[in-house]
Amino acid sequence: LIRTVSSYITTLTEDPNAESASLRAPILLTMQLTWTFIVSASLVATRVLGAENSPVNLTQLSPSNFPTIGGTVLTVAWSESAELHGHVGSSDGVKTNVTLCRITSTVGHPSFSHAGYGAVSVHVFSATPVNDTAAVCTAPTVLAPGTGTLDVSFDNGTQWTNALPMAYFTLIDAVVARRPYLNETEGQILLSTNPSFRGQTLTVTVTLLLSSGNVTLWGPASVEVQNDTSTLQFSLDPLVPVSVNTDVVVTVLGQNNPQVTIRRRFQRIPLSGLPTGATPSVVDHTTRSLVVGGQPFLGMGWYLNAGRAGNATELFGGLATHGQLGTNQLMPYELVALDPQEQLSFLDHCHAAGIRVLFPMQQFGVTGGITVNYSKHWDGSADARAWQAQVVANVTLVKHHPALLGYYICDDCCPTQSNLEDVALMARLYNLVKAADPYHIVSGAVQCPSMWMWSDVPSYLPVSADQPFLQLSLDYPLWENYGNGVLANRVSDSAIARRNGVEFEPVVNCVGLWWTPTFMDHPSAAKITRSAMWLGIIASAVPNQLVFLLQNTGFTSSVTEPDGGWLQTIQPAIWGAQVRALMPSVLPRHGEVFRPTADVLEAAPLVPTSVGPPGLDGPLVSVGAWAEACPTVCAHVIVVNLHQQ
Numbered sequence: 184l185i186r187t188v189s190s191y192i193t194t195l196t197e198d199p200n201a202e203s204a205s206l207r208a209p210i211l212l213t214m215q216l217t218w219t220f221i222v223s224a225s226l227v228a229t230r231v232l233g234a235e236n237s238p239v240n241l242t243q244l245s246p247s248n249f250p251t252i253g254g255t256v257l258t259v260a261w262s263e264s265a266e267l268h269g270h271v272g273s274s275d276g277v278k279t280n281v282t283l284c285r286i287t288s289t290v291g292h293p294s295f296s297h298a299g300y301g302a303v304s305v306h307v308f309s310a311t312p313v314n315d316t317a318a319v320c321t322a323p324t325v326l327a328p329g330t331g332t333l334d335v336s337f338d339n340g341t342q343w344t345n346a347l348p349m350a351y352f353t354l355i356d357a358v359v360a361r362r363p364y365l366n367e368t369e370g371q372i373l374l375s376t377n378p379s380f381r382g383q384t385l386t387v388t389v390t391l392l393l394s395s396g397n398v399t400l401w402g403p404a405s406v407e408v409q410n411d412t413s414t415l416q417f418s419l420d421p422l423v424p425v426s427v428n429t430d431v432v433v434t435v436l437g438q439n440n441p442q443v444t445i446r447r448r449f450q451r452i453p454l455s456g457l458p459t460g461a462t463p464s465v466v467d468h469t470t471r472s473l474v475v476g477g478q479p480f481l482g483m484g485w486y487l488n489a490g491r492a493g494n495a496t497e498l499f500g501g502l503a504t505h506g507q508l509g510t511n512q513l514m515p516y517e518l519v520a521l522d523p524q525e526q527l528s529f530l531d532h533c534h535a536a537g538i539r540v541l542f543p544m545q546q547f548g549v550t551g552g553i554t555v556n557y558s559k560h561w562d563g564s565a566d567a568r569a570w571q572a573q574v575v576a577n578v579t580l581v582k583h584h585p586a587l588l589g590y591y592i593c594d595d596c597c598p599t600q601s602n603l604e605d606v607a608l609m610a611r612l613y614n615l616v617k618a619a620d621p622y623h624i625v626s627g628a629v630q631c632p633s634m635w636m637w638s639d640v641p642s643y644l645p646v647s648a649d650q651p652f653l654q655l656s657l658d659y660p661l662w663e664n665y666g667n668g669v670l671a672n673r674v675s676d677s678a679i680a681r682r683n684g685v686e687f688e689p690v691v692n693c694v695g696l697w698w699t700p701t702f703m704d705h706p707s708a709a710k711i712t713r714s715a716m717w718l719g720i721i722a723s724a725v726p727n728q729l730v731f732l733l734q735n736t737g738f739t740s741s742v743t744e745p746d747g748g749w750l751q752t753i754q755p756a757i758w759g760a761q762v763r764a765l766m767p768s769v770l771p772r773h774g775e776v777f778r779p780t781a782d783v784l785e786a787a788p789l790v791p792t793s794v795g796p797p798g799l800d801g802p803l804v805s806v807g808a809w810a811e812a813c814p815t816v817c818a819h820v821i822v823v824n825l826h827q828q
Contacts, residue, residue: 244333244347250354250377252443253324259284259310259335260317261344281339282310284320286349288331310335327635327684328353352377355443357433358687360414360773361474362466362658363450363621368420370451372401372433373468373773374413375686379440383408386436389415391422391449392429398422400431412774424453427617428651430639448639448655452621458583463622464539466658468687470770472727473624473659475539475588479770481726482588482691483759484512484538485733492517495528500736506536509759514541514591514626514661514729523580530586539588541626541659542581544574561611561649574612575619582620589659590616593627598636606636607643609656624658628693634660635684660688661729664719665695670711670825673718674805681723687773691727692719696746705747712747712754714823721807721821726762726769730755765819768809781808781820 240262249255288304310320318335332346353375360371372389385408389401400417431449436442457463462476473480485505492498498517502510513533518526518540533540560570581587592613598606613625629637639655646652662681664673681690694715696705706712712730719725734746742748762769771778786803803826809819 239335239337239344241335241344241347244349247348248350248352249322251325251328251351252354252441253322254441255322257284257320257322257333258317259320259333259347261335263316282312282318283307283336283340284310284318284333285336285340285343286323286331286333287346288329307340322351325351326640327351327633329683353686354440355380355435355437355445356686357435357445357447358468359431359447359449360467360469362448362468363427363452364419365452365463365465365622366454368418370400370417370419371469372415372417372431373687374406374415374433374435376408376411376413378411380408380437381411383438385438387415388434389417390432390434391425392432393425410774414774419451422451425449425451427452427621428614430653446639446641446653448653450617450621457622458620460583460585461587461622462539462585464588464624466624466689468689469773471687471724472689472770479767480511481762481766481770482512483728483755483762484510484730485514485755486693486729486731487513487515487733487736488517489734489736492521495521495525495532498529499532501738502533502538502736503536504738505736505756506533506538508753508756509763510538510756512539512541512588512729514543516543519543526580527584530581530584534584534586538586540586541588541591542577543591544577561608571615574615578616578619582623587623589624589626590620591626591628592616593629593637593657595630595663596627596637597629597631598633603636603643606656607650607654609637610642610651610654611649613656614651625656626659626661626691627657628661628663629657630663632681632683634662634681634688634690638685638688640684658689659691660685661691661693662719662723662725663693663731664715665693665731670714670718670823673715674722674825679722681725689727690723690725691729692716692723692725693729693731694719695731696733696751705745705751709747709750709754712751713758714825716755716758717807717821717823718805720762720769721805721823728755728758765809765811768811768817768819771809779808779810779818781806 241259242262243258243260245258245260246255249257284307286306286308306323306325308320308323310318312318328351330348330350333349334343334346336343354377356375358373360373361367364370374387376385385406386403387401387406388399388403391398391400398421401415406413406415427450429449430446433445433447434442435445454463464480465474467474467479470479473482487498487502489498489500492500498515498521502513515529518529521529530540560567578590593609596606616625627637637655637657637660639653642650642652642654644650644654664681694712696712706715716728716730719728732746733752735744735748735752738749738752740746740748740752742750746752783804783806803824805823805825807821810816811819
């Protein structure tokens with residue numbers, strides 16, 4: 184049963200008659216809150232490309248949405264064309280030209296990539312004409328969902344028609360609930376199914392792949408699909424500790440659907456090996472966040488670049504006040520410039536302030552330079568062995584420290600066709616770090632939408648003794664969500680698409696006090712920074728935050744400074760206080776707490792407004808809602824003004 188209850192709210196966001204103009208918010212809102220226990224979403228592209236010298240006009244694509252597993256037969260139709268008559272599907276069956284279909288991912292969306300990767304964002308595949316106005320082609324398999332366009336060529340790719348919108352969706356997804364398991368006695372597999380499975384019975388089997396012989400963790404057994412989420416419990420007691428590079432295979436067979444096979448990383452590490460003083464950090468896919476020291480963790484903090492400091496005390500500066508105001512995570516670029524003992528001293532300061540540190544390894548090392556972005560130090564040479572020893576030395580230095588959250592191994596990472604091999608090689612670095620310290624997460628900053636390439640997807644490189652089947656390299660991916668200074672960009676299809684292929688992952692929203700393209704201009708109004716943080720959670724369900732970039736750790740710097748001074752610096756602290764009031768609703772558990780949808784039905788300016796920044800072509804506001812038991816159900820509604828006056 185799907186229960187839906189709607190209510191309407193009409194409100195003024197602030198008093199339009201207030202004497203101070205800065206208190207006026209020229210938005211009248213009429214919102215509809217829809218409560219439902221069944222939540223689904225689909226992305227549909229609306230951009231249609233112009234015809235590329237082809238006289239044919241495509242009119243229909245059916246179906247226009249299809250699963251990533253491939254195999255869907257697509258029918259594309261067009262208006263009858265004199266130029267094609269007798270050349271495509273003529274009455275005598277003669278076809279004098281080769282017909283092709285082409286799928287292109289929408290600009291800004293995760294790149295489609297078929298099995299084995301191949302092309303990053305464009306697929307060209309054969310089509311079969313059925314008559315003068317229609318052809319069929321079969322959708323290829325891809326590794327991540329997303330939107331795009333499909334067009335057709337009738338002359339082997341010389342000319343292409345206009346393009347029609349299409350979208351790939353995930354039919355079934357599965358993930359291990361935690362990574363790693365520590366002292367738990369039970370484990371979980373989380374299933375997410377397309378709404379088409381509602382009311383069906385699925386046959387599911389979960390198998391742990393071990394060199395000594397495979398172990399069945401669950402099934403084969405039936406799963407009755409009531410909602411779009413299911414949780415499979417299995418016992419961890421019989422399992423001995425397994426390595427950081429062990430996988431499970433989940434196979435799902437539906438009543439009227441092909442078998443789906445999903446392979447994910449599984450880790451179980453005994454707590455008995457935890458270094459004295461260390462606090463473990465664990466990926467928790469049930470909340471799409473972390474568990475740190477056994478407690479749910481909602482990260483809020485900063486990238487730090489406070490000027491070249493000579494010692495730990497100078498680098499730490501006024502961070503104690505940040506800790507008092509709620510900062511609990513930090514990525515200090517300049518920590519690597521200090522000698523090892525000063526690095527440990529800095530971690531001591533952070534621990535006293537309640538701040539956990541992503542230890543930077545992407546630039547330098549305590550025993551020498553160990554640049555790790557896209558490293559290729561895996562050829563077995565003496566230099567490669569020395570480099571790997573330096574990586575382990577960095578991990579060994581800090582793995583016992585209670586302030587350590589994890590290791591930062593990737594900065595401004597972005598996949599292109601030319602470096603897919605490098606992305607895959609980062610899985611070896613992940614395994615090297617995890618072998619030295621399996622109790623802390625590995626993190627890095629991703630600059631492009633294709634974040635799924637750093638998750639546990641099949642390796643681009645052939646599997647070998649060194650190259651794992653899954654190229655997982657980031658447990659805690661940081662999304663460089665700078666948005667080119669326009670708030671509306673953060674609710675665009677591109678922003679939403681960051682979740683494509685990483686639906687369960689604890690993605691971190693990284694907004695910028697310095698905005699591209701100059702990186703020297705702070706937002707014109709301080710509240711814009713806070714709005715950008717809220718939009719990460721509204722548009723993309725990304726509550727964890729790491730703001731770029733804190734230069735002055737104090738709260739006395741002038742607002743005329745390039746980073747906006749104390750008025751900008753205080754915004755994340757205010758956001759943190761606000762979001763903590765909404766806990767635990769912003770970290771709902773898989774399948775346990777539903778999220779109501781909230782839509783803006785009307786938004787009209789009450790006072791004259793400027794046109795707004797370039798690119799603001801959508802609604803005036805964005806709205807999100809969350810629910811929690813209190814003791815029945817309470818709703819939290821957040822409204823963000825996208826006109827950044």
